[in-house]
Amino acid sequence: MNAKNFTSFATRKRIRERDNSPDMFAVADEDEDAISSDKEAEKAEPICSGNRKTPGKDISNLRHQKTKSYSATPPSTSDQSPKRKIVLSSSFQHENNNQSLPPSDSKNLGGCSMSSLRSTLHTNHFGLNSRMKEALSSGGMDSTIFQFSNHSPSSRETPPVYTLNTSNVVPSQTSIHCGANHGLSDSAWQAILQTKGIKGLYGWQTQCLNKATKTNQNLLYSLPTSGGKTLVAEILMIRELLCNQKHCLFVLPYVSIVQEKIRTLSTLAIALNFAIEEYAGNRGTYPPRQRKSKRVIYIATLEKAHGIINSLLELGRLQEIGLVVVDEIHIVGEGKRGATLETLLCKLLLAPIGPRLVAMSATIGNIDELSNFLKAEIYTEDFRPVQLREFIKTGDQILEIDKRQRGSQENFMKHSRSVSAPCATSRKNDPDGLSVLVSEVAPEHSCLVFCSTKKNCESVAKLVSSNLPPTLQQWKTAEKLKLRKALEQESGRLCPILKSTLPFGVAYHHSAFSSGTLCCLCCTSTLAAGVNLPARRVILRSPYIGNTRLTRARYQQMIGRAGRAGFDTHGESFLLAKSNELTFVTNDILMAPTNRVYSQLAEDDLRGLQQLLLSLIFLDLGGKDLKTLSETLLHSTLLGQQSSRQTVTTTELVEKSLKSMMEKNLILYDKDEKLAVTKLGRATLKGIVDLDRSKQLYNDLRLAQGGLVLMTKLHLMYLVTPYDMVGTVVPIASTYFQAFNKLSAEELGVARMIGVNETVMVKLMSNQQQKIERSILERFYLTLMLNDLFKGESVWNVSELYGCTRGDVQNLLSNAASFASCVYHFVQELDEFWAFSELLLPFSRELSMCCTSELIPLMELPSVAKGRARMLFKAGFRTLTDVAKTDPDQLVARVDHLPRRVAQQMIAAAKVLVYEKADALLEEASSLLELVPRRQPLVPLDETFQTQASNVSLLDD
Structure with missing residues (x-):
């Protein structure tokens, strides 16, 4: 593909309207390693202007349906088959909740007809929603946030009821007609501008959006840092949510950026009624829960995004995602994380029905190679706002x-x-x-x-x-x-x-x-x-x-x-x-040339390539034999685009990788002589565990299973101490000895089972040679640090006691919580470890929080660590609902050094989380009711139960 450079436009400066209030983010830990919500139906105008559904037409703007192919060449249009899409019908109004209910036997069975029960559910569902929104909107957010729609705020208190309508199915098209606001209504557009504090877009942003909304092709755009790249991606995601009714995945490189993006998008999520889910650290579930109403933006780190895509591909649910946005695409050329990102992108490109890809980056020297890999159109501009x-x-x-x-x-x-x-x-x-x-x-x-x-x-x-x-x-x-x-x-x-x-x-x-x-x-x-x-x-x-x-x-x-x-x-x-x-x-x-991006799949002893091949074999995306996998690698990866740089052929690389994975018991040949993934390989893939560490993790779990000590959390803590953190902190013999002697009898039992006993400590103090592996000794030293943190010791005290920096301690805690989540998903795939599956899920959450139970709800807020949660609790904010119901002025007055803008973002994030919990409960109730046969007699609902149900408040956290 030839690079297309759309640079013939004026780069005039836009006029920004900024909030003069301080723009401070939540007070973070002092060390740098803290860096380690469908819109109601518009009465005056539709959210998506010019995109109303009409019989025989579809504005879903779905990508073409690919045939089962392992080649990079897209299928011809003659191979396309129409796809069915679930769309939302808003004909079901709150004033007459029975209007759109499915037909039901009117015979009263046991005093309660199925129709009346379903009607009751819908009435309670949206009665609860309206009461919740009324309560939340009575305080907390500025009134300006709710001025984007042409109808009055009171209409938001009794929203129209949406039901899933699978009969209104229309064939897909290849493009969407976009209006003056890139397909969005004036109210939605004003919501975006106001939450961003701007009056309009830069010239390049307008031209890039015009190009991006005329076709559904993948897009790769590149501009210098601070050029305004992210806003274009956010507008495309909101358009996908509101117009195409598809979820979006926003892939970001760091946990800190994920949390910052959740804060900044929360206000917009409330205004436009979409959901946000955080996938970073130990947060996020695989697979994401299915939704019947709201569209969602999954905001995830690279590794978590990989887990989301794997789970959706396995269940055949990838079509729920309409758009994947990747920030800092140049990371594809940076070590292990680069290989993970290339693996993720490759699977999206090979998926039979894949989402659209939008990638952005600073200037890249070999952008043509990257665009060929992504099958993307290029947009570049050398623009800076100042x-x-x-x-x-x-x-x-x-x-x-x-x-x-x-x-x-x-x-x-x-x-x-x-x-x-x-x-x-x-x-x-x-x-x-x-x-x-x-x-x-x-x-x-x-x-x-x-x-x-x-x-x-x-x-x-x-x-x-x-x-x-x-x-x-x-x-x-x-x-x-x-x-x-x-x-x-x-x-x-x-x-x-x-x-x-x-x-x-x-x-x-x-x-x-x-x-x-x-x-x-x-x-x-x-x-x-x-x-x-x-x-x-x-x-x-x-x-x-x-x-x-x-x-x-x-x-x-x-x-x-x-x-x-x-x-x-x-x-x-x-x-x-x-x-x-x-x-x-x-x-x-x-004067150096612009940096080029090179594939990392073949680096680090082919670890990245092995990870990719394991995924392709398990998901049946790239074949199950050497020849087909080699062709896939050549045509559908950046490594294949850059094959001329390799001294060996792709077939040789694949062959070597397959041999290594067989030696690790991750894959084998089945009876048909096709490659298949073993149970260990499946667990490794699901847990996103390093392929070279999977066998060690399995052995450690088997050993622990024979005598797991549950009278203390120390044993579980050792099992989730990250292997890759070993060596980052050098044990101090005297400190190790003192920490060992402070252990309780139960904790000493854990240490002895691991292999760290009194003899080992004596030899350590006298610098004698040890029989125990050095890696075990160093790993348990890290476990002791985690144990002190878990018991309430401050980062300060732990860093001073164990002779390391506060950044090392913070990194250890963060990585241990993430690894605990990985181990949980690992053991879920192995029946023999069923007990660990029950233990690790709650433990990973406890470990990530490392705080008293009353602070845990507050720490669900993005970027709110233990210190800030403690300050909120002391100020009288005990639950998420307390934060969601307050107003910015009260929050600023009661919490020291909290700027108003940060207070607004915190309240918005709390509202999003409360809405999310309520929606999850309501959708679960609706799903359970759908499973009940309509003609089956039911126990009558007595007057007391109905009264209680109508008085339920979802604002009780």
Whole structure:
């Protein structure tokens, strides 16, 4: 496919309408590793303008139905067969609930006809819904959120009843006619603009949407960081939800971005009546529950998205998903996660009835290869909402980069000015003049300082604050005091470094930066990809990330945070480099060609390829023999597109991978000489367990099953301690010995069963050679850390006791909760481990929360950790309903350092969760009733029961 570059349009600047209230996200843990809702029927106009269903026409805009094929070539239209689609009928009105009920025998059986019972159910169903919405909408959200529809707010209290209508089936078409709002009504469009705080779109966004809505082809678009890519994807998803009545899957790279996106979309979900489900960490269920009314956006990390697609493919439910959006598609070229993403995309492309794919990324050098793999149309544009000026600082000299002279090394960089510290002491303490660059913009404007390591962030924050003018301490003094109090309440104590830097508005990674309380934030490069926190000035402390040289792609991503649209007229970036690093910086970063993306399936001893082949064999997507699988690999993967780079053929790669999986007992040949997945392979696939760890996990579970200790949680804790965390924390012998001696008798029994006994401890203290495997010893050390956290010890205390960073402790807890979820899905596929299946589901939730039971409901809110949940609880918000029923002003007044916008997002998220729980209960009741034979006598409903049923309140959490 030839790349199509639609760049012949004006990139005029849009006028933004911003909320002047602080935009601070929930107060997160101080360490960076915290970064590790169908719309009611419109009475005045339809949600989807120009897209009403008429007899003989379909606006479902489904993709063509593929024939069973393992080739990348799409089937001809003559092979297409019409598909049946469940559509929603809104003819069933609240005032006459029997109107659209199925025919039923009017004979009264036992005092209660089936018709009346069904009518009662529908009446109660929507009576409850209306009472719930009335109660929730009476407070909590600004009235502006409910002004998007042309009918009055009271109409929302008695919404029309929707029933599933499978008789209104129409053939699919290949396109949808889109109106002025890309197929959306004025009310829906205004809802989007108002929740985003804008008056319109950029020119490129309009053109890209026009192109994307005229066809149903896959789309790959690429723009620089901060160009507004995500808004286009969100509009396409909302269009899919409202117009095509299909679910959407939004794939994001990090847990922090998933949680941030849930917060920002919750208000829109309430306004347009769609659902949101979080799939990150230990959250989310496989398969997603089937829905009869609301459409949903599944917001998931790469690994969780993989689990969703696997479960839907296995059950033949993939057609429920109409659109899959992948952010940061360039991750396909980054190690293990890249292989996982390519595996996910390959299965979507091979599925007989697959969803549309929309992928976005920053600039990619080989976008043609990626588009050929995705069968996608390309859209590229070099657009930024504000101008970006790039500088290099070496010594006291500042050089400005002239991007127009990229072809000329002599004219590429020119001298701009010289800067130096104001006094000798400052020059000695800060030889790079970092504080001078910060003080030029602080405190009126914000500054991000990217450091090479997490530890370096703390020292740089201390360095900068100690060399800033004392007058900065007078800036927003009250806000800083509130922030300090909030941090102390949340964590129980305040980091000594933050205690000294906060008065100057300086901190290492903290979300209060976005509220303006902090003017300088020291962070690692992970923040550039993890959280959207733009600043006027971005400073790169070094051209290295740890010991690795900075790449052009990572450099572009970090400097892309400079310049805030709607606030700044321009952005600035400064890269600090030594004189002997200038050649490397110029050639390998500034003038280097755009980074190319390469498949990772064949890397790391073919682990990614084995994962893909195991999925294809199990799901019967790519054949069950060597030849067919090789053809699939060649035609339907990025690896196949780049096969010329391989020194061996795809057949050889497949053959080697199959042999390895047979040795691991993951696959075998059946009686027909076809490849089949073993029970262990199935469990490995369902649990998303590393193929090389599946046998070890199986053996550990078998060993534990013979003497599982349930008088303590320590045994379960050891089983879910992640294997890949071993080695990240080096055990300290004295600490290990003390922690071992503090164990209870039951816990000591667990340790001895694992192999860690008194003899082992003595030899460890005397540095003698051990018979026990070192990996077991190190893994149990991590388990002891988890045990202390589970018992209520703070991250602070655990990090100090076990000699590691707070980031290591937070990572361990997060990864253990995720791995517990993986182990749960693993044991579900193996009957012999039925007991573990019952134990691990509740335990994984307990482990992820690590808090008292009263805080668990509040921690269901996105990005609300234990500290913030404790603050909410102390303020009188005990349940999700308490949060959902309040208003932003009350929440801000009762919770320290909580900006109004964050309060709005938190209330919206709480409402979405309450609605979700109510809808799940109502749909379950409806499904159960459908199973009851209509002519079967029923026990009569007495007056007391009916009265109680009508008074049920779903607002009781």
